[in-house]
Amino acid sequence: MATGSTETDLMTDPTIKLPDDLLVEIISRLPYKSTRCCKCVSTRWRDLISHPDHRDKLPQSTLAGFFCKNHGMDCDPRFHDVYHSVSGDWCPFDDSLSFLPEYEQLDILGCCNGLLLCLCSQPYAEKPDYVVCNPATEKWVTFPANRIVSFAHLGFDPAVSSHFHVFELVPIKGGHDYRIEEVGIYSSKAGGWTHQIAWDDPIEIRYFSGGTFLSGVLYLPSDNNSVAAIDVEGNCRIIPLPTSHDAPIVPNVYVSLGQLHLTNRGASELSIWVLEDSSSEDCWTLKLNVNYLQLFGEGYSSRMPYYGVISAHPEHNMVFITIGLRSGFQELVKLFSYDVDSRELCFVSDLGWYVRRAYLSYVPLFSESLADGH
Structure with a gap:
């Protein structure tokens, strides 16, 4: 029985007997785009490529840039989706998403492991549509929204499955916009809305803090x-925040190095925590604690009311921070990276004026996912 099982495994994955070091050496000889495709082969390959011990051997410039909302300096009051590259032009793609069907209005709601979730509407349509697309391959699928009033998040892990899930969060009727009492789940594998779960105890989420998807679970601050x-399946559990002497003003969650990270922006310092074991209530490990003078230096410490952690690098021990420099009623938003290991803050780029959350980090996916899409 064991022999038959082993033979089946070898037929499915002939590299199963290769030691990790040899497999990493083979993958390191591939171009970067092929390395990204290798992360989709299996969880073992994904974990090897993402492991900190292999950073020096494997190309790790996975983060291409950020999508955010911006309406510029003109008189147009509407916010538009804008893409900002942080990695040069190594991965050119159509950031205007002109390959999608034409809609009167298109809003990018989320981004997860290379796929974008968009909410699209036409005049006089009963409900809007969701569009999930891969900008790197220009593949896309569309399906109708389940509810008119809701917030939606995307869940996708190409190392586990080529299929994705959309979480549609429904607020309490007539109540606070961000008190969620119900969730609908769309499964691309099933081709429809598979779960509609109402919770006895509503959860209050931070809409502009976004969320993140890891190991089949959507995490929301x-x-x-x-x-x-x-x-x-729509089941919800609550994980208490770690105890801190500096009460959090804006907690955020991100995935970095294969683990869930929590950033606490307090009144006087920034702390970063890692969720080591989600099955335990006391499972947060402190990774960084730094006051604002140490973080920004004297040049920026007086402007801290307008800063925020917007993302974490998926492959490096690094977070991204925005600082808003106000001039009258205008605000110029600057993007910085902060290396947790070296404690170095580096300017990345100007994001522009009138930039609005949420910031969506984009990591290109070159494999042909969305097999049933256009």
Whole structure:
């Protein structure tokens, strides 16, 4: 029985007997785009490529840039989706998404492991459509929204499956916009909305803090000193925030190096925590604690009311920070990177005037996912 199972495994994955070091050496000889495709082969390959011990051997410039909302300096009051590259032009793509069907309005709601989630509407349509697309391959799928009033998040892990999930969060009727009492789950594998779950105890989320998807679970920062964890069947559990002497003003969650990270922006310092074991309530490990003078230096310490952590690098021990420099009623937003290991803050680029959250980090996906799409 064991022999038959081993033979089947070898037929499925002939590299299964290769030691990790040899497999890493083979992958290191591939071009970067092929390395990205290798992350989709299996969880073992993904973990090897993402492991900190292999950073020096493998190309790791996975983060291409950020999508955000901006309406510039003109008289147009509407916000538009704008893409800002942080890696040069190594991965050119159509950031205007002109390959998609034409809609009167298109809003980018989320980004997860190379796929974008968009909400699209036409005049007189009963409900808007969701479009999930891969800008790197220009593949896309569309399906109708389940509810008219909702917030949506995308869940996708190409190392586990080529299929994705959309989480549609429904707020309490007539109540606070961000008190969520119900979740609908769309499965691309099933081709429809598979779950509609109403919770007895509503959760209060931070809409502009975004969320992140890891190991089949959507994590959302909550206003109740906790993180809400929602799986692909609509089950929700609450993870308390770690105890800190500096009460968090804006907690955020991100995935970096294969783990869930929490950033706490307090009144006087920034702390970063890692969730080591989500099955335990006391599982946060402190990774960084730095006051604002140490973080920004004297040149920026007086402007801290307008800063925020917007993302973490998926492959490096690094976070990205925006600082808004105000001039009258205008605000110029600058993007910085902060290396947690070297404690070095580096200017990346100007994001422009009138930039609005949420910031969506984009990591290109070159494999042909969305097999059933256009």
